[in-house]
Amino acid sequence: MGKRGKKTNISSIKERFWGYTMIAPLVTGLSVFYFYPVIKVFFDSFRDVGAFNQGDWCGIRNYQELFADPVMWQALGNTLKYVVIIVPGMLLLSLILAALLNMNIKGRSLFRVIYFIPAITMGAAVAMIWKWIYNGDYGILNQILQLCGFEKIRFLGEEATALPAVCVVCIWGSVGYNMIILLAGIQGISKTYYEAAAIDGAGGIRQFFNITLPMVTPTLFFVLITNLIGTFQTFDAIYMLVPNTSMAAGSAQSLVVYFYRNAFSYSRRGYASAIAVVLLAIIMAITAVQLKVQKYWVNYDE
Amino acid sequence: MKKKKLRMGHVLAYLFLISGILITVFPFLWMILTSLKSQTEAIRVPPTIFPAKLIFENYVTVFEKIPFARMYLNTIISAVVTILGHLVICSMAAYAFARLKFPGRNVIFMLLLAVLMIPSSLFILPQYLIVQKLGLLNTIVALFLPNLFSAFGTFLLRQFFMSLPDELEDAARLDGCSRFMIYARIMLPLIRSGLAALGIITLRFAWNDLMWPLIVNTSTHKMTLSAGLSYLQGQRWADYPAMMAGAVMAVLPLLVLFIVFQKQFIEGIAMSGIKG
Known part of the structure; x- marks a missing residue:
């Protein structure tokens, strides 16, 4: 800096002034509503906070209780089940759809638009519609089952079926969104690869596995990461489809839903804070593993 | 063959x-x-x-059972203010992060990226307590206050600002324009597609979000549509046709916007994947 003339010095002071001024609203907002809350949650997870925000320091008791809490373990297990069912199912379907829509097919843009509709639909409304479809007495699914001579199933009221039923709704709701992102990734692949492959006589399926799939891995990685994190935090569908009053509430409850119920229904804020911290730790761990593993399968060279 | x-x-x-x-x-x-x-x-x-x-x-029943018109209005106000807040606050900060040099810039930006990684349930309880302390529970302001800006939006727009050539600014600086004027007059219009993408992504979030509105506003007159639907479903009476009518009406505005601006919607979402 010292080597430069006076003029650049003034302009660099001005630049600093505008730099700080223009980030000020964002930094203020982030500090109040994001950075402070992170510290507060860590702090509260070591306190015995109830409904009125009073509470004494209680060391690691919240965590001890948490790790001895069978409901928490069940919620964690459910969350893993959601991730293991929803993420691969959604990835596979959206990748197939993206690849098909990349083909020379009539009505491509119409297909794209229709597939995208669930992505702009309110989660609460989606859940409401599916709750009606799944309804144990009059839902269309059960009506069809009965017409075919099967017994009725209380999809959302039974422990065995509630979680898979929620998974179906989540996959249904997210395929179109991810398909759009993957399609953009596929369309970014240079045409020369396909032309070269066509000259070599490679068919559509071979082109998909030898060109499209490896070249789309960066986008696939982005979709995988965002959906892993997103699915870990599934809330809307579970909250609406399997409420606390349901017989299957425990077997469909995710960690975030359990957090929500502790924080806002049972007013156990210190305990809820500990759940939030555990959730953060898990998501950090998953992301770290993914970042490490990506170099074995993500292809970054153009 | x-x-x-x-x-x-x-x-x-x-x-x-x-x-x-x-x-x-x-x-x-x-x-x-x-x-x-x-x-x-x-x-x-x-x-x-x-x-x-x-x-x-059934469509009339919804308005009789819950203050649906109010909920509509609340959702529209909350979504519009959230989008405006994002466009102004995020674009300003994004410009500074992308094109201005000041000490601490990279550290602050790294902190911003860290926010992207943290699950929202970590913030939501203290956010609620802050809004409670401010005496803003059950107000429209509570619906949008912590959502006026986002780390994601800043990150997205920064990518757009970074892709613009330096020469654009140099001429204006020689003419004595301040950095803020350059941002407002020259650079902002050039990242219109980025602003549109952020606007669409924010609209989709603000219109559909459930957990936050559910927490802060428990009075039906201050609820958004998604919280209202949840409330409607929670009632003992299981009037499915009325519930479906409510769902149709809650979904319709965004659906119509999507059909009209489908190109921008799809590009905006696709962009978030590529730029992110």
Whole structure:
């Protein structure tokens, strides 16, 4: 800096002034509503906070209780089940759809638009519609089952079926969104690869596995990461489809839903804070593993 | 021979795509059809597909059971303010992060990226306590206050600012324009597509978000549509046609916007994947 003339010095002071001024609203907002809350949650997870925000320091008791809490373990297990069912199912379907829509097919843009509709639909409304479809007495699914001579199933009221039923709704709701992102990734692949492959006589399926799939891995990685994190935090569908009053509430409850119920229904804020911290730790761990593993399968060279 | 194989591939592709479309569309069709049936017809066994007689009363029932018009208004206000806040606050900060040099810039930006990684449930409880302390529970302001800006939006717009050439600014600086004027007059119009993408992504979030509005506003007059639907469903009376009518009306505005601006919607979402 010292080597430069006076003029650049003034302009660099001005630049600093505008730099700080223009980030000020964002930094203020982030500090109040994001950075402070992170510290507060860590702090509260070591306190015995109830409904009125009073509470004494209680060391690691919240965590001890948490790790001895069978409901928490069940919620964690459910969350893993959601991730293991929803993420691969959604990835596979959206990748197939993206690849098909990349083909020379009539009505491509119409297909794209229709597939995208669930992505702009309110989660609460989606859940409401599916709750009606799944309804144990009059839902269309059960009506069809009965017409075919099967017994009725209380999809959302039974422990065995509630979680898979929620998974179906989540996959249904997210395929179109991810398909759009993957399609953009596929369309970014240079045409020369396909032309070269066509000259070599490679068919559509071979082109998909030898060109499209490896070249789309960066986008696939982005979709995988965002959906892993997103699915870990599934809330809307579970909250609406399997409420606390349901017989299957425990077997469909995710960690975030359990957090929500502790924080806002049972007013156990210190305990809820500990759940939030555990959730953060898990998501950090998953992301770290993914970042490490990506170099074995993500292809970054153009 | 080759051509025949290709055709087979296309037929299979169409079969897959069309069955996917049917699965995608059916729940929406069923929602609309149910919303037009009487309550007795909706639960008839075996079911009717099309309403024997079109009933529009369910749509009126929703307005009678819950303050649906208020909820509409609340959602619109909250979404508009959230979007404006994002466009102003994020774009300003994004410009500074992308094009201005000041000590601490990179550290602050790294902190910003860290926010992207943290699950929202970590913030939500203290955010609630802050809003409570400010005496803002059950107000419209509570709906949008912590959502006026985002780390994601800043990150997205920064990528757009970074892709613009330096020469654009140099001429204006020689003319003595301040950095803020350069941002407002020259650079902002150039990242219109980025602003549109952020606006769309924010609209989709603000219109549909459930957990936050559910927490801060428990009075039905201050609820958004999604919290309102949740409230409607929580009522003891299981009037499915009315619920479906509520869902139709809650979903319709965004659906219409999407149909009109489908190119911008799809590009905006695709962009978030590529730029992110």
